[in-house]
Amino acid sequence: MPSFTFVSAATAVVLRGGVPVFVDINPVSLNLDPAAVEGAITDATKAIITVHYASVGTGIDRLVTLCQRHGLILIEDAAHAVGATFEGQPLGSFGQMATLSFHETKNVISGEGGALLINDPELIARAEVISDKGTDRARFERGETQKYVWQDVGSSFRASELTSAFLLAQLEEQDAIVARRRELWARYHIALESHEIRGGLLRPNISQSCGTNGHIYYVLLSDEDKRRTLIDGLKAQGIHAVFHYVPLHDSPAGRRYSRTAGSMAHTVSIASRILRLPMHLGLTNVAVDRVVTALGETLGKPSDG
Numbered sequence: 001m002p003s004f005t006f007v008s009a010a011t012a013v014v015l016r017g018g019v020p021v022f023v024d025i026n027p028v029s030l031n032l033d034p035a036a037v038e039g040a041i042t043d044a045t046k047a048i049i050t051v052h053y054a055s056v057g058t059g060i061d062r063l064v065t066l067c068q069r070h071g072l073i074l075i076e077d078a079a080h081a082v083g084a085t086f087e088g089q090p091l092g093s094f095g096q097m098a099t100l101s102f103h104e105t106k107n108v109i110s111g112e113g114g115a116l117l118i119n120d121p122e123l124i125a126r127a128e129v130i131s132d133k134g135t136d137r138a139r140f141e142r143g144e145t146q147k148y149v150w151q152d153v154g155s156s157f158r159a160s161e162l163t164s165a166f167l168l169a170q171l172e173e174q175d176a177i178v179a180r181r182r183e184l185w186a187r188y189h190i191a192l193e194s195h196e197i198r199g200g201l202l203r204p205n206i207s208q209s210c211g212t213n214g215h216i217y218y219v220l221l222s223d224e225d226k227r228r229t230l231i232d233g234l235k236a237q238g239i240h241a242v243f244h245y246v247p248l249h250d251s252p253a254g255r256r257y258s259r260t261a262g263s264m265a266h267t268v269s270i271a272s273r274i275l276r277l278p279m280h281l282g283l284t285n286v287a288v289d290r291v292v293t294a295l296g297e298t299l300g301k302p303s304d305g
């Protein structure tokens with residue numbers, strides 16, 4: 001799995017007694033580098049967990065082939081990728097399993113929440129039991145058994161009805177949400193082209209095969225000092241721009257519970273140079289233009305780093 005990601009997937013592995021093995025990303029797609037993944041496979045490898053960073057599916061076809069060749073399970077962390085596609089196929093439908101996030105920062109939200117997508121029918125029955133405190137209550141509710149009992153180690157993973165009702169309304173608006181976010185994304189992208197040409201920053205470079213969902217707009221700066229200057233410059237104009245992720249292999253729990261395989265150079269470099277620009281459904285075109293202007297003004301100033 002990548003180190004350039006959020007902690008949820010790594011923690012899930014550790015909770016079940018596994019060891020997350022971190023592999024470097026491709027510096028263009030910011031997704032797992034399939035060649036580095038192949039080099040990291042050992043007899044102990046059980047699964048590959050990939051992240052579709054910023055809803056970009058680049059590399060998923062190669063990971064599918066790799067998993068088939070090595071008999072491994074493919075799990076997609078599709079937290080960023082609701083409504084996105086690769087070569088026309090929805091992200092989250094390539095691996096045996098995929099996870100979605102409905103955290104408030106995502107495109108489609110329920111406050112907190114998520115979903116497990118299961119593409120292998122053989123895994124469904126057990127997942128149902130695990131999600132419902134380890135019982136076969138779902139079978140009982142379908143009239144398939146007279147009583148429900150403790151079958152497995154589970155937990156309370158089902159969403160409440162209130163959460164589900166909120167989520168349903170969001171899902172019904174998903175196409176409109178994605179369309180608007182894509183508009184905002186494209187507005188940033190066009191407006192920042194001249195800054196890229198002048199060498200001030202790099203914009204996302206996304207292959208034609210990817211149908212993205214506008215979840216994140218990021219730029220890459222030359223170094224961490226330049227990013228700090230930009231964050232401060234934007235902040236001075238009331239604009240909140242953030243970055244992520246602190247590489248998991250370099251975090252306190254990561255050092256305790258996981259290991260790396262191969263170089264982490266791209267992970268470390270990207271994590272120090274990436275800057276996410278404001279992106280949410282309430283953003284107006286005028287606000288995007290204001291961010292771009294503020295960014296241009298700050299880029300024009302010499303970095304104090």
Ligand SMILES: Cc1ncc(COP(=O)(O)O)c(C=O)c1O
Nearest residue numbers: 006008051079101102103113114
């Ligand atoms: C790649 C990735 N996976 C998972 C998550 C978290 O999902 P949740 O908070 O629903 O576990 C995030 C962001 O919050 C993320 O960026």
